[in-house]
Amino acid sequence: MTQSKPPFSLRAYRSAASLAKPLAKLALSRRLKAGKEDPARIGERKGEPGQARPSGPLVWLHGASVGESLSVLPLIERLSAEMPRTNFLVTTGTVTSAALMEERLPPRAIHQYVPVDQPHFVRSFLDHWRPDAALFVESELWPSLIGETRRRGVPMALVNGRLSPKSFESWQPRAEAARSLLDAFDIVLGQDTENARRLATLSGRQVPMLGNLKQAAEALPADEAALDALRAAIGERPVWVAASTHAGEEEAILDAHQQLNGRLPDLLTVIAPRHPGRGTQVQALCAERNLPAIRRGTGALPGPEHAVYVADTLGELGLFYRTCSVAFIGGSLVKTGGHNPLEPARLSCAIITGPHLFNFQDTYAAMRSAGGSALVRNDRDLSASLLRLMTDPVTREEMARHAREWADDAAAAVLDDVIHALRPVLEQAG
Structure with a gap:
């Protein structure tokens, strides 16, 4: 989707974030001391890769924490079967979600921590991984992450979109900024009627409601x-x-x-x-x-x-x-x-x-x-x-x-509908 010039509030955010690299590192250090970061992989939060990029097409899926990341597992399974040449990069931001992804990701899928929303970190991440398509899950609207990805021409979709009533109210005074962020996505899908309505109001576009991806998840395992x-x-x-x-x-x-x-x-x-x-x-x-x-x-x-x-x-x-x-x-x-x-x-x-x-x-x-x-x-x-x-x-x-x-x-209905709706973005990833 073609984007106009970002509003002043987003430009100000990105400028401030660019200058705040030392503060971002300090915040990560504090989170590390509090046990909220993985010391062995703290570099990933700064955009430093933990693995080599696999050759061939790469679809990037991002979900903030446990619920979002688990909801993409059935999606990855289906896409992996339908796109045998494609690899998948899954990013999350919490230690808990990382542990679950390490256990449950299928072959040809890699987990990394998402970089902190600081332009230098995001650029380093994108320089290494070079995704061919990006699927953001639920409600992660980080300006640097979204803006830098769109500037590189990566096809993007917001999947299982969710915006809580509290978040919706907080975005209302910044409606222009919200619309600019949502404009970065070629496709926006709401997970239910109310979330689709809130996203449509903020984005000024039609937002289909195809059901919640969590409906397609497999039964939880047990030892x-x-x-x-x-x-x-x-x-x-x-x-x-x-x-x-x-x-x-x-x-x-x-x-x-x-x-x-x-x-x-x-x-x-x-x-x-x-x-x-x-x-x-x-x-x-x-x-x-x-x-x-x-x-x-x-x-x-x-x-x-x-x-x-x-x-x-x-x-x-x-x-x-x-x-x-x-x-x-x-x-x-x-x-x-x-x-x-x-x-x-x-x-x-x-x-x-x-x-x-x-x-x-x-x-x-x-x-x-x-x-x-x-x-x-x-x-x-x-x-x-x-x-x-x-x-x-x-x-x-x-x-x-x-x-x-x-x-x-x-379960079966929602996965079929979501994948069909994502075809225009996924086809660009090969």
């Missing part, structure tokens, strides 16, 4: 030995998982557990915080309520004396969804916007969620219509839903079946 050990430790106890929880939610989850003590005295509550580093914080909340808890991060398994198992490890949600037949999905009792319900749906969990679901609004609406999920607003609602599902296996299994069937039906 068989770990699964057998956990099932043996749980035994016949009723168990449920509160997954991807945030600060402010665990209190309601623990209150709901306590409200069930009289009816389900052997209940085991598994809490998997969205950020595993919060495991000790969650365990402290349990101690405040005199609920015996043990952390998986210590290598321990739950015993009969434990009321709560804190699942503070990385990449094991597939293990807990296979162990628990009921899953509450976090980020929804607080205004985070909810997390992916398709992962537990594929593993036959009955799904409970809070009311704040703007990240997956269409997905949850369709799943509720299909009878695959229940909505709760507080700890009392949560305890009531849990009691019903834990004591009524027919209702629980019916809800899980509806969720699984809906997820499976949606």
